Amino acid sequence: MRALWAKMTKGAVAVAALSILATAAPQQADAQELAKTLFGSHKLPAATQPQSIGFYSKGCFSGGVAIATDGPTWQAMRLSRNRRWGHPAMISLIGKLSHDAVQDGWPGLLLGDISQPRGGPMLTGHASHQIGLDADIWFTPMPDRRLTPQERENMSAVSLIDPKTRRVVEKRWTPAHARLLKRAASYSEVERILVHPGIKKKLCDTVTGDRSWLRKVRPFWGHDYHFHVRIGCQPGSPDCKRQEAVPAGEGCDKSLAWWFTEEPWRPNPNPDAPKARDVMKMSSLPKACRAVLEAPDPVSIAAVTYPSGNAAMITRADPIAAIAASGGLPAGASAFASTPEFGAPLPFPRPGD
Numbered sequence: 001m002r003a004l005w006a007k008m009t010k011g012a013v014a015v016a017a018l019s020i021l022a023t024a025a026p027q028q029a030d031a032q033e034l035a036k037t038l039f040g041s042h043k044l045p046a047a048t049q050p051q052s053i054g055f056y057s058k059g060c061f062s063g064g065v066a067i068a069t070d071g072p073t074w075q076a077m078r079l080s081r082n083r084r085w086g087h088p089a090m091i092s093l094i095g096k097l098s099h100d101a102v103q104d105g106w107p108g109l110l111l112g113d114i115s116q117p118r119g120g121p122m123l124t125g126h127a128s129h130q131i132g133l134d135a136d137i138w139f140t141p142m143p144d145r146r147l148t149p150q151e152r153e154n155m156s157a158v159s160l161i162d163p164k165t166r167r168v169v170e171k172r173w174t175p176a177h178a179r180l181l182k183r184a185a186s187y188s189e190v191e192r193i194l195v196h197p198g199i200k201k202k203l204c205d206t207v208t209g210d211r212s213w214l215r216k217v218r219p220f221w222g223h224d225y226h227f228h229v230r231i232g233c234q235p236g237s238p239d240c241k242r243q244e245a246v247p248a249g250e251g252c253d254k255s256l257a258w259w260f261t262e263e264p265w266r267p268n269p270n271p272d273a274p275k276a277r278d279v280m281k282m283s284s285l286p287k288a289c290r291a292v293l294e295a296p297d298p299v300s301i302a303a304v305t306y307p308s309g310n311a312a313m314i315t316r317a318d319p320i321a322a323i324a325a326s327g328g329l330p331a332g333a334s335a336f337a338s339t340p341e342f343g344a345p346l347p348f349p350r351p352g353d
């Protein structure tokens with residue numbers, strides 16, 4: 001089927017999409033099937049309108065685009081995972097952040113996981129990253145040469161945290177790290193940045209001048225060698241469940257002090273209990289995620305990779321319009337534009353990483 005799609009002209013996609021709709025019923029994903037298996041098997045995004053469905057840790061997305069493995073100011077890591085996909089607004093934001101970070105004196109970004117092509121739970125790692133609005137970015141600066149694919153698989157990231165004290169390792173922390181986080185927090189679409197509590201503490205102790213941006217930087221487990229950027233639900237995604245707003249204030253208070261008590265680090269009393277993503281069935285995801293699984297592939301991977309060739313970077317102001325205007329979405333996209341109703345899933349009180 002995939003090869004067939006690749007051969008079709010854009011004009012033919014709309015017609016073919018209709019025929020797929022007509023025959024979709026027998027192929028529908030079994031509600032009892034594991035969502036991670038189904039979402040983990042797709043190599044390409046759902047070629048429909050960009051739309052995030054559900055919650056960061058329980059959902060999926062359509063109309064995804066990939067960030068190119070190499071850009072002027074970034075290099076993507078762990079290419080074999082095929083997690084360079086996100087909502088166009090997320091991909092656009094990463095491009096913009098990488099550009100601005102270089103202006104700030106950071107050598108460029110090494111990109112970790114964003115999402116699977118159609119989001120959903122993953123076979124390994126991450127509770128969240130399911131709706132194309134989360135991205136992990138390494139604290140390791142980009143080297144001044146292109147890494148080989150092998151290096152991108154094997155290179156280990158360096159932790160900024162001393163595991164004994166849970167504080168930043170002073171000789172690894174630089175003012176440039178703080179500038180990078182400040183820049184990431186500066187965009188209105190960024191709602192949260194997750195970092196290890198030791199990094200939040202370092203910022204609380206050292207940032208001078210404008211400290212308002214510290215509010216978006218939230219302490220969390222992990223995130224000692226990368227930080228996690230989460231943007232809000234985007235226009236055109238009525239079924240995207242918003243996360244709770246970050247609490248008021250800089251967050252340098254008791255809520256941070258808690259992380260330096262013993263409580264958050266107690267060993268899991270039930271380490272063998274399955275993780276939510278490991279048991280999540282299709283029936284527990286929003287119904288619209290089944291349509292996302294069944295939607296056609298794009299005409300080619302190039303058509304949904306940004307920036308492609310010498311094409312202008314997607315503009316941050318209106319990435320969706322820019323993508324539509326560039327012809328990136330196949331003509332058949334509108335065939336799947338409307339999504340079925342689904343019951344409101346319960347939001348997770350504490351999203352994972």
Ligand SMILES: [Zn+2]
Nearest residue numbers: 136227228353
């Ligand atoms: Zn993360």
